[in-house]
Amino acid sequence: MTTHVDSVSHATDTPDLGQPWAELGLKEDEYTRIREILGRRPTDAELAMYSVMWSEHCSYKSSKVHLRYFGETTTDEMRSTMLAGIGENAGVVDIGDGWAVTFKVESHNHPSYIEPYQGAATGVGGIVRDIMAMGARPVAVMDQLRFGAADADDTHRVLPGVVAGVGGYGNCLGLPNIGGETVFDESYAANPLVNALCAGVMRVEDLHLAFASGTGNRIILFGARTGLDGIGGVSVLASETFEEDEHGAPVKPRKLPSVQVGDPFAEKVLIECCLDLYRDKLVVGIQDLGGAGLACATSELAAAGDGGMHVVLDNVPLRAEGMTAAEILSSESQERMCAVVAPENVDAFMEVCRRWDVLATDIGEVTDGDRLTIEFRGRTVVDVPPRTVAHDGPVYERPLERPADQDALQADTTTALTRPSTGEELRRTLLDMVASPALCSRKFITEQYDRYVRGNTVLAENADGGVLRIDEESGRGIALSTDASGRYTRLDPYTGARLALAEAYRNVAVTGATPVAVTNCLNFGSPEDPGVMWQFREAVHGLADGCAELGIPVTGGNVSFYNQTGSTPILPTPVVGVLGVIDDVARRTPTAFGDTPGESVYLLGETRDELDGSIWAQVAHDHLGGMPPTVDLKWEATLARILATCSKDGLITGAHDLSEGGLAQALVESALAGECGLRVVLPADADPFVWLFSESAGRVIVSVPRGEEIRFQQMLTAQDIPHTRIAVTDPDSGTFEVQGQFTLATEELRAAHEGTLPALFGVDPV
Template sequence: MSGTDNVALAGRTPDQPQPYKELGMNEEEYRKVRDILRRRPTASELAIYSVMWSEHCSYKSSKIYLRQFGEKAPKTDKLLVGMGENAGVVDVGQGWAVTFKVESHNHPSFVEPHQGAATGVGGIVRDIISMGARPVAVMDSLRFGAADAPDTRRVLPGVVSGIGGYGNCLGLPNIGGETVFDPCYQDNPLVNALCIGVLRHEDIHKASASGVGNKVVLYGSYTGPDGIGGASVLASASFDEESQAKRPSVQVGDPFMEKLLIECSLELFHKGLVEGIQDLGAAGVSCATTELAAGGTGGMDVQLDRVPLRDPNLLPEEILMSESQERMMAVVTPANVDEFMAVCARYEVPATVIGEVTDTGRLVMTWHGEVIVDIPPRTAAHDGPVYERPVAVPADQARLQADTPGRLPRPSTRDELRKTVMWLAGSPNLADKEWITSQYDRYVLGNTVLAQPENAGVIRLDDETGLGVALALDGNGRYTRLDPYAGAQLALSEAYRNVAATGAQPLAVTNCLNFGSPEDPGVMWQFSKATEGLADACLALGIPVTGGNVSFYNQTGSTPINPTPVIGVLGVHADVRRRTAMAFAAEGHKLVLLGTTREEFGGSEWAHVMYGHLGGLPPMVDLPAEAALGSVLITAAQETLLSGAHDLSDGGLSQALVEASLRGGLGVRVALQGDPFTELFSESVARAVVAVRPEAETRFVDICTQAGVPFTTIGVVGGDSFTVDGLFSIPLHELREAHTGTLPNLMA
């Protein structure tokens, strides 16, 4: 491609070959671009359409399913900004709003783990800034191959250092998340990053370029060759032997510039100097210009040669495709340009006027006076191809569900049960993640109330009233592989339960949907069922989806990962001083098991750890029971009836008791009524174990009875061991050694 390719030349050379396939476009898409323009595209126009119509940016294979998140959305007056913007915004009371979103940076994190993960954090933080909010916390959901696999030792430390290094430099606390190991993620790790920001209702900003004559300002880092083609080439392709050669497609982050960009942007917003705003993430200048123009009066003129460059040899199409980090684009009235520039200069943030808003309905770009782009911006930003891909149940689905864990030998003797508790406590997925989380600052800014390994992260928003929010990120690829509809609902219900366990009222949802190739009918069946299940469950629980991300092509060769929808739930605390922590730290307090336990082991951690088995059906979804349990936990927190609470999920009651005991430093003594194996290790949902204050026992029983939540007193907090009457007793120091030693030993 040549930097001299312009619109006039394109009109005179209709048959000039163009590398559309190398840019990720198929022949039909290329023909559609030619039909829109009524000529061949210039090299720069082809660059724009290739990145904007990529799977990563256009959602062309998922759009028909994502619509139901809006169509089935529960009615609520709390949703201030929904899907379609950089991030959703919800009202949390007292004039405060919260914006939050989770996105993937999976493929870059495999190719170059540190920078891939770091720029994933940087990108999601800029999404939050672009809504007019101050970022206040981050979270992450990570998945790697087998914990002892050689490539896991390469990828995991780099991902963790990238997340920690970038977030710590920004001064943002990392308050929670999850880390999961499974062979299906070998060579295709999942790195999903979430950010939450806070703003007043009146400070919401959107991505639109309105006001003819307003100036378009690019500010932040200079544009370089890093990340070129990241959206169209790297994020929309499956991995193969040549993946390592794609390093140039991975962006390079500068957290110190991002910190300046945050403070600079917030001052610009505060002074009312911004009419429209868009961060430059995937697709870079192509995305920012087309989306701003399409969201406003519909026209924009850009002088592309005015973009400040780190590499003066970049061609215009490379500038358009670059995903260099720490950049923003603002629309500014002519009267405010000088003050806008002065604010940027004070923060030492480069800023350049590169164009202005028009009413032509065209996005026109020039390069040293030659017109190299002349397109209707909406055709690139919103009117890309929409595919209804073939859908088919995977050939092995029936066999998989028929292979139930009932055929697996179960522990029955006292010694076998004791060993199973220990093995689960020290298994990579359930073991202590302090090796990872100690590299993150959890308490910077001083507003962190709860952080990992708690049920959910909790952040204080208002010092006087104690207003705050809770956030949880959850997913389970094994459940979703067994039943995609139920698996997505189970991920939502676990995140909902985690938030409610702290005492927060669940309010809204974000999601990151990680799947294999959309060209595989089996994958599209999984995706269609998972999105349907999630939409139905959100409607049932009354919490809308505010936005999120789809990540396709997560596979190595022809083998996809387990379908992995990661669900983030936001909840509101009227007063964070009344939150409930997970630790059992009060001697003599009664332990009460809430909910119904069934014999449910399909996709369980027990089957995975002990036998590497995946088969059967996941636990039964029970959304009414989940809502009822949530109401009990929230009311109990508001009335300070509990000294500790922990949800039951992976590893069942056994693992919940282990974690809460180790967190609080006190043991537990419990008595089981039914089959010990089922009681200890079942993963039935809508359950929690709580420690009830002695003076609150009667009131707590009343609350459970009124809500229709089954409750059973199973024991008491105290001592220095995990004891199950008549079966076994494990000293806490043994459990702690097993629980905390796994990751350090694996990563040594």
């Protein structure tokens, strides 16, 4: 059956025809501007393109004015190792010896609430294709997950599907999951955060960018067929706040596009196909199809090129009958890529695709004009300046205002909270904390992921940062960590973002690697809330200023707004990912303390009475208030250099950063990871509670082999590094003893630490 096609000529002849611009998420002034750009009303297909590309998720229209600060604070020296940065599919860093690494983290939050498995799975698939589009082989993934209260019914609906989706897609691709975080907090109820990171490796000369250049070059769509799944998908879902019903419970958004459906086996084949195409130098430019689908790929390729583009939608392979031009352009069907190919290379390109059984179709060409034109059923349905779709969307300077409750929140410190004072109270507090959903073992989750596939994972399980070997001959490797603290960022967004940066930086440093670059995923509530926009601006400035102090660049990132239900936003959650480089992975430093008796454990850094926003305040008192710990990034850089030196010189056998839960949690995790007993001796003048549970930043614990203590201490003293001998390993004791306070059997600690999530979510699937 032939259906009506809303062509450009028809749009010109019917200027007053009503259009569903509001239903597609456009504001009245945005629709008016589209008409001004075109000099007429848009066709249905054009309206669909503008609506998805001008959505918050795709256009960054509320965040652009603040994100510019990253560029303003990045020096030429910081840019010197960047091969691609903000604005590309992913950042790329030259790490030496001819190697480059590309990495990025993105959100798939709202789709994962609607359909947990597919939302999370396609989040992984999408970020993997971003890495593929840079010319790299994807080598690892990580995940940052946030859920509501661990015992809430909706968390029990969402978490199993999200974890299965992350694991299922990544496992099928054969990509190791080398780390991440899972956090529970009531603010994430009905607004789970599913942030996925992927890293890829390439030779420097293999870098590819997204642009359509060269008149007459062909536009080839390859990968899966285009269907009705994911119409508007993340581009619509991520640009709207969930509503509340009359009882205050979250309801699904009014606009409910179908969540994308992923096929990881198709993506695995697509990866290998792309790598062969790159190897044979058959690609001029390339773009993955993610949010906004073909609307995004065609407009961005054309906008970044030196000409125009003409596309014939009839040539797009479909898996549904009767699809309209708007549906074809807006579909977010997965496992698709779009390449620009010179005419003389088309046959070779198609042959590579046939070899991998990847469907490939010529859908258009690069033209010598400055327009993107799209044809469907013999009629022109799109005729637009591509930059107006891809880059020149609305830019809002949203009102921002420090929240009215911010001063009261910061004044509500932990000083009035009852603290444990006796040895028995400290013992009970430690057990309660290690068993709490905030600090308990995540093995129930992480053991659903393959951490060692491909054989290059050096650190993943029980590690602060994941470490991968990228060169088998030299042993050269990379380390990655992602961190965030919504609690600290709520107390002070500027400091909270800096603390997230400091922790991710430190987590990379304790592996023995040198931190070199940053990516981010900024998860916040509605940008139409002035308080949220104030939080956002402060966090961006905190992160950018912090990177400038450390001298490492932000290579790219993602913004996720509208993470709230009704008027209640999530805790502001800037996720920070840090990439590090290590010359030889054989000298990486594990988190676990080893089985050698009598090794000394040292605490590096200063401990202060900093309990505001801490996990102790959350677990013991359900309290959030006060000011977060101070952060000294100059000290963090010094600490990182010390740890790298110790790693190279064989002065330490284990290292673990101190963060949530403080010294007590770090000692427990390192002891349990190494199946090692510990005898902890606090300084004579120490307040045991503060030393055990304070969350002062800039601290690590390290284990030093017997016979190296003097050399180790001399090095620290010579460089004026604060250090305290805090414990001794005792593998055969089977106990965790804080001398003069309490003793716990390590198996009792392990049972408390590892039993919580399996008890909450059922039998451990592994």
